[in-house]
Amino acid sequence: MVLVPQKRISEKALTVWRISASINVIISWILAAVVIFILHKFNVPYWISVILIAIELIFTYLNIFLFPTLKWRRWRYDVRDEEIELQEGIFIVKRTLIPMIRVQHVDTVQGPILRKYHLASVIVNTAATAHKIPALEESEAEELRLYISTLARVADEDV
Incomplete structure (x- = not known):
């Protein structure tokens, strides 16, 4: 039988990882806003901006809430x-x-x-x-x- 390591890292790691992810997400939102602005200037269809915002929302949820929790549980x-x-x-x-x-x-x-x-x-x-x-x-x-x-x-x- 293979033993799995038992010691966990601090639960405060969740907060630290979420803060780091939030910084990355803010940068990502700024880049997305610039892209949406450029798309708007070139009269690109509105639905492309909506898709970009939806992708950013999913990215935000995954990186701030889901991934840190999964990472902490496994570490x-x-x-x-x-x-x-x-x-x-x-x-x-x-x-x-x-x-x-x-x-x-x-x-x-x-x-x-x-x-x-x-x-x-x-x-x-x-x-x-x-x-x-x-x-x-x-x-x-x-x-x-x-x-x-x-x-x-x-x-x-x-x-």
């Missing part, structure tokens, strides 16, 4: 003595195992929106890639960073 992680397991995805679920022996360093990052909600993300770096555990409580992120770095040092010494 899980576990840190074990010999590996880190991540699970993420909305339609396609991606599960990643990172062997502790491959971990080179661990960072915490915090942008302005994460900082406002007292969240931070943990980035686990290997030689090939960087893996992100997003939107953890600040204290949890710091503890996790220290714990992973300790486990990575022990795994490195065992080799």
